[in-house]
Amino acid sequence: MNSFAEPQSYLEEGKKYFQKSDYSSAAEWFNKAIAIDSKNKEAVFELGKTYYVLKNYPRAIELLEQAQKFSPLDEHICVLLAQSYRCNGEYEAALKKLINFKKQGRSVPEVDNELSSIYNEKSFSQIVQNYNFKGQY
Numbered sequence: 001m002n003s004f005a006e007p008q009s010y011l012e013e014g015k016k017y018f019q020k021s022d023y024s025s026a027a028e029w030f031n032k033a034i035a036i037d038s039k040n041k042e043a044v045f046e047l048g049k050t051y052y053v054l055k056n057y058p059r060a061i062e063l064l065e066q067a068q069k070f071s072p073l074d075e076h077i078c079v080l081l082a083q084s085y086r087c088n089g090e091y092e093a094a095l096k097k098l099i100n101f102k103k104q105g106r107s108v109p110e111v112d113n114e115l116s117s118i119y120n121e122k123s124f125s126q127i128v129q130n131y132n133f134k135g136q137y
Contacts, residue, residue: 007034010036011029011030011046013029014032014033014043014047014050024054026046027050030046030047041070044066045076048060049080052087057084057085057087060080061081061085061088064077064081064084065081073106079110079114082094082097082098086118091121098114098115
């Protein structure tokens, strides 16, 4: 009998590779788990996290959106999804996810920290964008 017959076995193998920073191999194992059980929230989240680390933000967003549908009150999914949007330059989408999470009555320090990061980064980006650099100091 194949010891990798269950999605959980593939998931655990993917986590081992993720911990070793072998993200490509981790993604392969997480994909195998999802191929068996496409509604495995943990495998979908772990694959989204892997793509985030690989800086493939559009793919991370797609997977984390799916994971959030399975578990809308999971703060880890919410924060990583917002971070993915932020890294992809989609500040408004990131803010919307975090604010909607807070509207559900959840107050989590990680969510508040990410909100602060986005506000600070967005303000800085707008200042730089609006500043006219003409060699004047």
